[in-house]
Amino acid sequence: MIDILQVLVLGLALGGVYALMASGLTLIFGVMRIVNLAHPIMILTGAFVSYWLFTLYGIDPILSMPVAALVLFVIGLVLYKLVFAREAASAKYSEMTVLLTFALAMSFDGLLGALFSNTQRVTTPSYGTQAIFLGDLFIPTAQLYAGIASFVIIGGLMLFLRYTRFGYAIRATTQNRAAAQLMGVNVEFVSLVTFGIGLALAGAAGSLVSFIFSFFPAKHWEWIAILMSLVVLGGMGKLMGTIVAALLLSVIAAFVGTYAGSTWSTMTFFLALFVMLLVRPQGLFGDRIEEA
Amino acid sequence: MPELLEVSDVVAGYGRGPAILNGISLTVRPGQVQCIIGPNGAGKSTLMKAIAGLLPVRSGEIRFGGERIDGLRPDQILRKGICFVPQERALFPKMTVRENLRMGGYTLRDEALLERRTEAVLEQFPILRERAHQHAGTMSGGQQQMLAMARTLIVEPQIVMLDEPSLGLAPQIVQQMFEIMHMLRNRGMTILLVEQNAIAGLKHSDWGTVLDLGRTLFEGPAPEVLVDPRIQELYLGRSAAAAA
Ligand SMILES: Nc1ncnc2c1ncn2[C@@H]1O[C@H](COP(=O)(O)OP(=O)(O)OP(=O)(O)O)[C@@H](O)[C@H]1O
Numbered sequence: 078m079i080d081i082l083q084v085l086v087l088g089l090a091l092g093g094v095y096a097l098m099a100s101g102l103t104l105i106f107g108v109m110r111i112v113n114l115a116h117p118i119m120i121l122t123g124a125f126v127s128y129w130l131f132t133l134y135g136i137d138p139i140l141s142m143p144v145a146a147l148v149l150f151v152i153g154l155v156l157y158k159l160v161f162a163r164e165a166a167s168a169k170y171s172e173m174t175v176l177l178t179f180a181l182a183m184s185f186d187g188l189l190g191a192l193f194s195n196t197q198r199v200t201t202p203s204y205g206t207q208a209i210f211l212g213d214l215f216i217p218t219a220q221l222y223a224g225i226a227s228f229v230i231i232g233g234l235m236l237f238l239r240y241t242r243f244g245y246a247i248r249a250t251t252q253n254r255a256a257a258q259l260m261g262v263n264v265e266f267v268s269l270v271t272f273g274i275g276l277a278l279a280g281a282a283g284s285l286v287s288f289i290f291s292f293f294p295a296k297h298w299e300w301i302a303i304l305m306s307l308v309v310l311g312g313m314g315k316l317m318g319t320i321v322a323a324l325l326l327s328v329i330a331a332f333v334g335t336y337a338g339s340t341w342s343t344m345t346f347f348l349a350l351f352v353m354l355l356v357r358p359q360g361l362f363g364d365r366i367e368e369a
Numbered sequence: 370m371p372e373l374l375e376v377s378d379v380v381a382g383y384g385r386g387p388a389i390l391n392g393i394s395l396t397v398r399p400g401q402v403q404c405i406i407g408p409n410g411a412g413k414s415t416l417m418k419a420i421a422g423l424l425p426v427r428s429g430e431i432r433f434g435g436e437r438i439d440g441l442r443p444d445q446i447l448r449k450g451i452c453f454v455p456q457e458r459a460l461f462p463k464m465t466v467r468e469n470l471r472m473g474g475y476t477l478r479d480e481a482l483l484e485r486r487t488e489a490v491l492e493q494f495p496i497l498r499e500r501a502h503q504h505a506g507t508m509s510g511g512q513q514q515m516l517a518m519a520r521t522l523i524v525e526p527q528i529v530m531l532d533e534p535s536l537g538l539a540p541q542i543v544q545q546m547f548e549i550m551h552m553l554r555n556r557g558m559t560i561l562l563v564e565q566n567a568i569a570g571l572k573h574s575d576w577g578t579v580l581d582l583g584r585t586l587f588e589g590p591a592p593e594v595l596v597d598p599r600i601q602e603l604y605l606g607r608s609a610a611a612a613a
Pocket residue numbers: 383386389407408409410411412413414415416565
């Protein structure tokens with residue numbers, strides 16, 4: 078019994094981090110129909126920001142989250158202006174953005190590799206090696222903190238989307254871009270800022286990733302498939318769906334990892350994706366396949 | 370009467386495609402219901418999209434209250450006071466009725482005013498009040514059209530453009546829809562209406578403008594346009610040709 082609870086809690090904590098990693102991706106897809114293959118490398122960029130702030134100045138990675146988020150927000154604004162804004166009018170927009178984001182992923186991978194080399198790194202705050210015991214429950218502190226931080230950020234994001242004026246604009250643009258324009262939303266501006274917010278979320282996730290996983294620039298290739306599977310399972314661009322998919326799959330993966338071995342645990346994501354595409358291609362929460 | 374909206378020699382089309390509007394001109398006078406009719410593909414919806422700023426104007430100009438508005442973005446044109454309810458109704462399917470109404474007031478920066486007007490609309494349309502927390506996408510076609518039209522009350526624009534509001538609605542719902550349209554007009558809004566059903570449209574309008582092939586064919590007071598023999602020719606001639 079305690080084993081099951083243990084695996085469940087760890088699965089949820091990690092699921093929270095995955096949900097945060099995928100939330101920016103799904104937000105960007107929802108508003109702009111951009112499949113951002115560069116999202117995972119942006120997460121790693123955030124991880125490097127926190128890693129260096131910790132290594133050079135001893136700043137706790139959880140405290141440096143806002144810095145990583147801000148750096149990535151600015152990178153997002155610049156990239157959107159330079160790369161995507163001019164493509165918005167193109168008829169082959171969706172196809173173009175896949176190529177562009179792939180090129181971006183390659184470039185940032187190369188850049189980070191050249192700057193920091195592909196050695197394994199991990200940020201090592203004091204709680205990185207500690208654990209909390211709740212009765213018989215054993216929870217590594219780092220994962221617990223990372224999970225809690227993720228849930229706080231996601232909760233904030235959902236409140237922001239639900240209740241603020243800009244949140245209304247983002248949701249409206251996601252659901253019906255032309256209608257949003259007719260209600261007075263400047264959708265190009267919303268796209269720009271949303272791209273920034275999406276990358277800021279990646280940056281924040283990166284800070285957490287930096288102390289729960291060991292990382293190196295090329296690691297982002299592993300994550301692309303996992304994050305994409307979460308976005309597809311969640312119903313393409315549906316934030317709630319993506320979050321539920323992340324939690325669900327993480328918990329399942331944790332059980333699979335515990336009882337069947339860790340090789341199988343990553344497989345969970347792809348297997349779930351495969352089954353979902355066969356059975357319910359619109360995802361858990363999608364109601365129809367939207368044309369891009 | 371002074372002109373509220375003036376479209377002069379406008380040429381417009383989609384992307385790099387051919388021109389759909391071929392030098393169209395038309396004026397809209399304040400306080401009227403002006404009905405635009407014409408056969409399928411005449412460019413009625415295209416004209417409305419061009420006025421709303423959803424489609425770039427290639428040449429010619431559009432003036433609103435004397436000021437050029439062609440080249441402005443849709444959100445800027447809405448802020449000037451022109452509200453467009455397209456054929457697809459422009460609702461947000463996964464937002465509740467209440468949220469849709471609030472989205473209608475997106476340009477109002479005064480939260481108290483937005484809340485007051487949202488309440489006033491819900492007061493006026495009990496069906497919407499009843500369904501305030503239902504997702505717009507799950508309502509019937511008539512209710513969706515009612516929501517789309519009621520939503521324009523929140524911004525209180527000077528002109529409301531309605532593209533085929535009766536599309537797909539049962540006859541008694543169509544009647545109700547025309548009543549809402551007159552209510553908007555009685556609130557001081559000028560209505561530009563596109564109707565597939567020319568007779569019903571003209572009967573509920575003050576002025577009629579007939580479009581074909583991206584131009585204004587002729588116009589006049591609605592009762593006169595209604596009995597104009599050229600109308601018969603335009604519609605019957607087409608269907609006779611199609612049947613042949
Ligand atoms: N999105 C689009 N892209 C390309 N061409 C379009 C588009 N929408 C309309 N057209 C073309 O523009 C022409 C005029 O269409 P429009 O929708 O303005 O006609 P309409 O008068 O509103 O007709 P209806 O009574 O059928 O609604 C048609 O030939 C149509 O094929």
